[in-house]
Amino acid sequence: MEPRTFTIGDIHGGLLGLRQLIDKLELQQNDTLIFLGDYVDGWSESAQVIDYLMKLREKHDCIFIKGNHDEYCENWLRSGITNDIWLFHGGVKTIESYEGYTEYDKLQHLQFIEQMKLFHIDADNRLFIHAGFSSMHGPQKEVYESNFNWDRTLWETAISLDKTLDKDSPLYPKRLTLFHEIYIGHTPTTRYNQFEPMNGANVWNVDTGAAFKGRLTALNIDTKEFIQSEEVRKLYPKEKGRNSMPYLVI
Secondary structure, eight states, X not given: OOOOEEEEOOOTTOHHHHHHHHHHHTOOXXXXXXXXXXXXXXXXXXXXXXXXXXXXXXXXXXXXXXXXXXXXXXXXXXXXXXXXXXXXXXXXXXXXXXXXXXXXXXXXXXXXHHTOBXXXXXXXXXXXXXXXXXXXXXXXXXXXXXXXXXXXXXHHHHHHSOTTOOXXXXXXXXXXXXXXXXXXXXXXXXXXXXXXXXXXXXXXXXXXXXXXXXEEEEEETTTOOEEEXXXXXXXXXXOOTTTTSOSSOO
């Protein structure tokens, strides 16, 4: 079988959905997994998701992109300091998931998150990033690195672009011409009442709302075929995930 590369959207503590998805992929030894970030904050198993991913990388080629929620968790693991915004948007569940973990366990998780990439560009000039970037010269020239985890303008530009506009037009957004394809998470497709990966121009959004009422998705970047878990909320019937939070998500 030819090697496959899958990119996987935001997990948000949904270990049961992640396990189900990985099982469905029937991974071969030479397959690659590129995770787009936000492993924590939402369902009750954030720490356990990190455990699972640390073991998964021992068997398969994995690339981990850091998301904004992971950055919050990283700061807490390093300093023990929290803030109200993080706690309100899933941080409480993440902290609770670490009950029974030793300081050594937490240090291992901290080091794992610290080693995550802010973005990845593959040999075919495909960019993988959690949210986006604003520099017209690409993420390598980004002044504000927080855009890697927070930017939504890249996605908003891609889905609002006039499909009849030629790429050679001076009106065509330069950011979209820098890469063959761009893969992101961060903005749930369920916000648009879509439960599958969305495509705008050359940008693919693989966050299919697993933290809310959606599923966890793995997209084959070559064929554009995708595999999904069940609705993650059905795997945690006694929990609300992030469904109790305002839909203006972070």
